Amino acid sequence: MILNIFILILLVIAALWMVMTRSLLRSAIGLALVSLVLTIIMFRLSSPLAAVFELSVCAGLIPVLFISTISLTYPLSKQEMMEHFKARLRRFWYLPVLVVIVGVILSLLKIKPDITLPLPESAKDVRDVLWNLRPIYLIGQIIVLLAGAFGVVILFKDSKKDEH
Amino acid sequence: MSNQVVLLLAIFIPVAGAFLLPLAGAINIRLRNTLSLIFVVSSFILNLLLIPGAIAGKILTITQALPFGFNFSFTADALAVFMACVSSLISSIIVFYSFGYISHYEYQSEYYLMVTLFLGSMIGLVYSANLILLYIFWEITALCSWRLIGFFREKQYVLKADKAFLMTFFGAISMLVGFILIAFKAGSFELSVIKEAFRNNPIPGLIVALILAGILSKSATLPFQTWLPDAGVAPSPVTALLHAAVLVKIGVYVYARLFVATIDIPYIWHTIVPFIAGVSALVAAGCAIVEIDLKRIIAYSTISQIGFIFLGLSLNVQIGLVGGLLYILMHGLSKAGLFLCAGIVEQNTKTKDITKMGGLIQTMPFTAVAFLFCAFSVMGIPPFGGFFSKYMVFNSAVNNGNLWITSIFLVGAFMTIIYLFRVFNMVFMGSPNSPLVKEGSKTMVFSVMSLAILSFFAGILIYYPFTFANVAMAGFIR
Amino acid sequence: MSLLIVIPFFSILVFNLPFLKTLRKAIFIWSIFLFLSQIVLSCCSISPSFLTKFAKPLHLFNFNLNLDGLGVIMLFLSATILLFTLIVSHSFIKEEKRRFNFITLLLFTLSALNGLVMVRDIFSLYIFVEITAIISYVLIAFDKDMRAMSAVFKYVILSTVASILMVSSIAIVLLLTGDTNFTVIYEALHMSGVNPLMMLALSLFVCGLFIKAGLVPFHGWLPEVYSYSSASVSILLAGILSKALGVYTLIRVLKNVFGLTSQIGTILLVVGTASILIGAFGALAQKNFKKMLAYSSISQVGYIIVGLASLNPLGFIGAVFHFFNHSIFKSLLFVNSAGLEKEIGTTDMAHLGGLSKRMPITATTSVLGILSAAGIPPLAGFWSKLLIIIALFVSGHYVYGIIAIFASVLTLAYLLSMQRMVFFGKLNEKFISVKEAGFSIVLPAIILGAIIVGVGVLYPLVFKALILLLA
């Protein structure tokens, strides 16, 4: 039980560090760290499939993408970085405070989850659930992907044209 | 054709016809003007057709049940037919008058649309027997009066129109809440059902107060009276239509329909309402004596005369009821005359400030005589109709035995004489302060003279309106 | 039913295939055809017999969808508002390329909204909410105007927070009931009785939807997004998008999943009345036409929530009817503001004045919109507000009823001041040359105005249809 709490605290610290760090590069690395901790939690909660996806996509692919693009950009000078940090500090100093307050409140409630955990009768295979029981998810996922890609294309593709 | 058809036509010719007018206006001006006059006059004639039935005491009802209890139902009893005839008569004269008046300004088709719609919804309101239907027509009149007061598009004038619309809307909302509460107690919005439900027990004071707020805001009595003088910025046929003949009478009619004909209010209200009316009459008369804007003076005098009508209706004395109803007719006629004369004077002298006028009787004799006749009728001088209604209202005040209220209204009557003569002298008599102007156009002078003569013959032939009012108000005193 | 989602989606794919460049011109006509057919479909499906007869072929894929009364209204509304946005955007977006992109986005919204409306399980509801949200981010930022960008950034932050709340609530629900289908959850939750966890799930989901709907404690993003997004997008947003995401899902979830209990009723009451008042007072002091409309839509959405909170069928019908009316008159007012932006370039009311002379049609339609918003009888807004007020009185919330009805005086106040500042008053010389807005703006205004008057005057038919659909 203590281990879980320790991992959760680790997760929160990693997230805070990601948001508060000075340089963009470090925050991208922070993102990878957060997803790593998340995969550990998922493994502990015995859902290997989700953990594998989390590890490969969120911990692997996305941070690589971010780091490569950020490294292409022109690095900020030390002094500018300090200013950004102060500005960000001024704007987000209360985030950790807020998290603590909400945590305290929720603990006060002492929600006693006295419900019996209904074990899923048959560990249905993800594949047949996706295909037979809920095909709508597939359509939904496809539309989301397409919408996201299309949105990025519309907003940023022709911006290059404007530059030159 | 059967009376039902006549009733529906009387309401829906002006209401539906109003929307044709802008189209007719696009074709040519004369067609639109005559069309609007035809609608209004035909509604008046149709109402006249209903009189024989009403006098014989037959109550004509049309009901069409709709979901949620907002049924589409009308009743034409003597009270409703009386009010419908009065307002449609005066509106037809005013529409005829506005041919000459409005021709100088733009937005004319909007004006004619709104005036005809206004009359149609007034007739609809008078005949409606369902509280929600009544509220719908009530709000349409508020909407039309908003557009009409805001006819001249200057920002100041539109501000006044908005103020008038907001105050009447505030009153209407509180009245709607009152209606809903009544419908809860009685089980339906139908007036007939409500009448049965409250057959012997009076309704709680809160509901009376809420509905009274609406009535007072519409008929411009004390707490809500400031919008009426401000609405003087409207063109004068509108102020005549609004102040004198129709709009303020709606509030009084709903008081008569609800608190006299359908429900009996707790006895304490029979002293509160006359007291409010008395104070309002005094305050308005005081303002009229001191004011210098011609239209505002006549508007204040309307507020003060409305106090008299409320006195008559609220004292629970039979002669008072009949007197109140007659007062509506007489005051409507003469006050419309006063406003139209003010319109002629204001349009020709281009100013509303009476201190700058004077000696106009030399060049505008007809308008002056018409103004004097109408003023006499408002003051209540015998051969004119105003005398009979004033005497009946005072008689009911005396019979009611409340000396305080009688003395307040007596002082009010004194002040009426004084401020009306003050206006007459400053405008028409004395040495002219500004160059004298010629008489108004033919149609305007004719309509003003007809109103003056009507209020004179209303006095001489008082027997007919009296019997009609007597039948209308029979059997309401429990 | 599923075709309604699939067809617009496939049409996007088809038009975007590289080699079919020549077909690009046809997308405008095709999308208009698509919207019109959906309107016709939703109109005929008011009579239940139609659904059963024609629904069979639509069941190509068994997506576990079904269409109830509320869904039909939503289909109709989304189709009409999208149609009008398309027509208005026609005169705003000039280049061929950007217009094509805009139309594809609209088709995306259509399929997403249809999906949202017809879906029967909670997770796919979440998915479609996410799709619509993403598309609305892109739409708002479409003009890449700086202020729009900052507004959309705030909107993205807040709506992702909302999505997180919803996802966690779905997780808890899954935990409790094991299945995501509405009916299954409904029975499971009601059998197991009240337990704190279920309450937590409910509050999470409801707060997520409050953020999306822009009700008072969570309404921060709404004014900026509505006023800084481009003219045609603001019509879509105010008309249907933010309400569909927030209010429709709230109705669906509360009615079918968690069930309307008195506790949630009081929350809705408090939030609704607060948003009515703050929306009305906020709008009173505004100097910008679109910002005032944004605040006013907060206040009107508050009416819908209050109608829902009265927990009786009358209130429900009133709330849905007001939902319908609000989207109609709000999009009418935004169409008028689009007309203003097109002809004058600014919607800052301080400089405007006396435009009714120059733009008569826009002025008259905006009068119709105002009166319907304030609830003046002959027009549609009055009936829905009346139903809501009666429902509140029936369910005993007299104080809230009185506050709600007297807030409509405030509504009338700020709308009249808007009408006075923009359309009446003296025409200042800069706008002498202004002429009436183009045909593509005037047509939607007239149609919307006609709908308002038609619904208001023919209220018996409308009531019968509503009872048929909802009761």
Place this chain on the structure above:
Amino acid sequence: MINNAYLPLSLTLIIALPLVASALVLLIPTRWKSIKGLVSFTVALVTLLISILIYRNNFSFSFPWIGFGLDISLRLYPFSAFIVTAAQGFAVLVSLFSIKFMEGREHEGQFYSYLLITLGLTSGAVLADNLLLLLFFWEGLLLVLFGMIAVGGKEAFRSATKAFIINGVTDLCMMSGILLAGYLAHTFIISKMNLPATGLGALAFVLIMIGAISKSGSMPFHTWIPDAALAAPLPFMAFVPGAIEKLIGIYFLTRITLDIFKLSAGSTLSVLLMWIGGLTLLFAVMMALIQKNYKRLLSYHAISQVGYMILGVGTAVPIGIIGGLFHMINNAIYKSGLFLTAGSVEKQTGTTSLEELGGLGRKMPITFICFLITALSISGVWPFNGFFSKEYIYDAAIGKGLIFYVMAALGSFFTAASFLKLGHAAFLGKLQERNQKIKESSVSMLIPMIVLAAFCIFFGLYNSVAVKIFEPIVQASYTGKETHFIFNISPMLAAITGIILALAVLNHLLGVKLGKDGLHASDHIRNAPIISWIYTKAEKRWFDPYEIAMKLLKVFSAILLWIDRRVNWISDVFMVKVSYSIGSAIRRVHLANYPVYLIWGILGFAAVTLFLIH
């Protein structure tokens, strides 16, 4: 003489004929010279003949007009018949006089039609047996009053408005009094009403009395008459303030004191009446003394003579009432006679201010003689009618209290003094050169003067005839049985009046010696120590209730306007400021950075969860 069948027709004819004729007169084009005067003269004559014919009958009938007690019921009985005939008689004389006098003046047609309307309405009011019908005719006179004065000239409308407002206000009091009386007695038929003069009845009596005495022009409501004297055309002054108003006012006063309220002799109300009569008597005649204008002097006298009548009727003793009524008819006769002399003087010399008159006696002998007769009868010299009616009033007044008798005596002293001054200033003394060419006025103006002078003498010599006319009135209410009152003039009172008249002559001679000519005969009284202060204040209209009321009203309505502005302030300024301040507060709170929105959201979420879970 006419059998009963025609009586209802004749009664309605008396009322309707003048009204119809008045409309006719207006239609006659102005070109035909004096046709209008002739028409009004003939119509008045015809109604006079009708009323003389039906004089003897005692008859009443009514037919319903409107419900609630207002139906047309007319009653002819000796008292009302007498008043109607007297009114028509005066109408005949005045219209005859004004044929010549009003010739060539603009609005002549309007003058005659108003004259006829007044005649019709007066006979209607007198004949009415229903209080409401009386009120209808009574307030109708208001309309005509305004018209007749306004016809006088350009600036006449100011005094016309003043007259209208004063009469309008008092008529409204009378209306509420009548309604109260009708409410108490449950009927408006005068013959059937009898009410106790206590409590509400007293209030009703006072209100109705205000209407009656204001119509007859007594003290508190008299101020319009002197102003109207200058502005209005002279025949109006001779006809309405001179005769008609006195007739109706006192007729109605007697009806309420005798028939309706049956005032007991010593009751407070009768004392009140006597005081009003006494004060009017005294103050008006003192004002008359100092007047410099022929017509204003006469108008003040008209007010003071009413004092005598009210004093007489107020004693509520048979002799007093008969004295009052007798004085009413006497005063009507010599007052209109005097006004007619003023008319003929004005016609010839073009002015009525005494400075420009003098020595007209030689030029206009007949007018001078008629003036002499009427002046002597008004001052109460023995053979003429004024003496006898004043004696009856003295007799009744001394019975009630010495103070009333002293006031009456002083009054007659000043009356005599002022008429001596008037006669001296106008007719004796040096003839001014501007009046050299004048000659006696035309016959048609002289006849009415001569007739009236003859009546003064006739009623003086055969005063018992007058008493016989008024006896049945008093009998009906007092003793109920046929008792004949025998009045004889107490020699002692007659002696005192003789002494008073002699003193008046002496005072006049003293005045002439001091003031060197007739005009300034009264100056020595004018600037006596305290009296002069009162006089200057009176001339500056301090004591004029109308002016005081108007100033008070201005202040009162200013306060009311302030109230109205406050109510307006609440709705205009207060509401707007409050709502805008709340609105801008919300706008300011709405900062641009999203963390604030986030915090609101989370707090909201926390509140919802807390509420739901507990």
